[in-house]
Amino acid sequence: MTQRRPLGLTTISAALLAASAAATSFAAGNYPITPEQRQTAQQVAQAGVPLSELAPNAPDTYTVKSGDTLWAISGLFLKSPWRWPELWGMNTDQIRNPHLIYPGQVLMLIKSDGRARLQVGRDVGGAAGGTVKLSPRVRAESLYDGSIAAIPQHLIEPFLNxxxxxxxxxxxxxxxxxxxxxxxxxxxxxxxxxxxxxxxxxxxxxxxxxxxxxxxxxxxxxxxxxxxxxxxxxxxxxxxxxxxxxxxxxxxxxxxxxxxxxxxxxxxxxxIPPRAYTNYVPHAPAGAIDGYIISIYGDAITAGQNQIVALNKGSRDGLERGHVLALWHSGRVVRDPTTPRREEVKLPDERHGQLFVFQVFDRVSYALILSVQEPVVPGDRFTQP
Incomplete structure (x- = not known):
């Protein structure tokens, strides 16, 4: 089975993917892009992101390597990796296929007028100037042709069934x-x-x-x-x-x-249900959301990075595949030693990680812990990032 696909990403687009369904199923061919979303993508494609949103040590160029993910690469360039649609360039005529960069391609960070955007080129070797900017063109390939994924797919695939x-x-x-x-x-x-x-x-x-x-x-x-x-x-x-x-x-x-x-x-x-090969598009929820971790998958007492947790929110609450959430650790209750009565005081919750929602049911969802500073326990809170 083949599909005609553009070789690279050319202009910057943003809200296109944040507004589109988080899980784009190539096999099903279901690409829920509305005219309004396309218009938003075209508008943002001309702007990029403010320079203030770039990571402090964002490189001018980066060569894509085998095993990279859009999330990891975006973390090199952005303070908030889930905002990658605002930085990644792509052909907005082909917005149904966001994941179209490959090992060996060179990402070039272009800065102008207080904004930044990415373009994709090809390293032709040699001294400075050895990178050629790619124009969009079409080629026919299999659906799974080695283009990099949005997140570490191997971490969640075993849990889909x-x-x-x-x-x-x-x-x-x-x-x-x-x-x-x-x-x-x-x-x-x-x-x-x-x-x-x-x-x-x-x-x-x-x-x-x-x-x-x-x-x-x-x-x-x-x-x-x-x-x-x-x-x-x-x-x-x-x-x-x-x-x-x-x-x-x-x-x-x-x-x-x-x-x-x-x-x-x-x-x-x-x-065993048919395998649904899905490329996930990380994005923040459109509105505010607040919930709690129900349990650690597999009966563990605590969880760390790359483990799975169950959340007390689902599709009824607006959660969808691809949502990125902020993880909060509940503040401890301590006694104030500076007062005669040593009153109890609850310390504020501390943000200490990120979750990625990959499986959604009516009232419950499963999420991958992308990053964390302290052990995660049931009862920890999550919000929009």
């Missing part, structure tokens, strides 16, 4: 493991599991879940959803057959192919 929140206990009626080979209690990769229930037709790959657990709001204690505990995956080895007048029911046979936890009788089975 694992982190599942249900509004209720929809797994209660799902097919279930009833036994293992040789009557084992626990099952790991390569073991066979026998399953009763109606497996989805024409499906041979399944996820295995344990009993969902409630996710409660840290403040109201209301149940916001049920997190299905991910066990692993299994392939269909042999279909079962229902009971008849002449024979007993024969359970289906599945072979475990991946384990996060050891499987056991009672675990539930659900089809």
């Amino acid at each position: 694992e982190a599942v929140v249900l509004n209720g206990n929809e797994l209660a009626t799902a097919p279930r493991i009833v036994s293992a080979q040789e009557n084992r209690v626990w099952m790991t990769k390569g073991d066979r599991a026998y399953v009763r229930g109606n497996l989805a037709p024409n499906v041979d790959a399944f996820r295995v879940f344990r009993e969902p657990r409630p996710l409660r709001d840290p403040v109201s204690k209301e149940v916001l959803g049920y997190e299905a505990v991910y066990v692993g995956t299994a392939d269909l080895t042999r279909a079962g057959s229902p009971a008849t007048n002449k024979s007993q029911e024969v359970p289906a046979t599945l072979t475990l192919t991946l384990n996060r936890l050891e499987a056991q009788p009672g675990d539930r089975i659900a089809p």
Whole structure:
């Protein structure tokens, strides 16, 4: 499958991506760009960002390397990496494809009239002046051709099918493991599991879940959803057959192919959904938002950089994939030693990190911790950056 794509980025555009959907699915071809967003992009493309928004040591040029991300590169140039759409140049006639820079290309920081913008060139070697500015042109390539991603995609891909929140206990009626080979209690990769229930037709790959657990709001204690505990995956080895007048029911046979936890009788089975290859566009929420971390994914007590946390806000609250959030650590309660009664005083909350929302459900979201100064715990607060 091929798609005609421009080679590089030429003019600066901004709010285009902040206003567009955070998750642009190339495979689906769904590019929700309105005429108003296009007009905004064209207006900002002529301006760039104020010089005051540049990082103190922003380089004049940077050569893109394999493994780079738009977020990391933007951090070299900007104080606030989530504002990268305001700095990155691109062909606004091709705004559906924002991620079009490649290893080996040279990013040039252009400053004029108190503003800054990026242009993309190609290093032709030699002495000064060995960088050629690229004009937009079209080439046909596969959808995943080595252009750099917006964020470290490998950090969140494993969780796209694992982190599942249900509004209720929809797994209660799902097919279930009833036994293992040789009557084992626990099952790991390569073991066979026998399953009763109606497996989805024409499906041979399944996820295995344990009993969902409630996710409660840290403040109201209301149940916001049920997190299905991910066990692993299994392939269909042999279909079962229902009971008849002449024979007993024969359970289906599945072979475990991946384990996060050891499987056991009672675990539930659900089809593996199609992989949605998504490029995320980091951007700040359009309005104010305030919420709390519900839990650390995987039962950890605290979390650090590159770990996953559950948030008590979802699509109903305006959160969407790609939102960048500020992380706050709750201020300690101390006693004032300078007064006779030593009154208790709560210190102010301190901002100490950033979150990146990558999976959104009705009332709950999952986010990657992009940066953090102190251990993150349930109850820590988040806001717009």
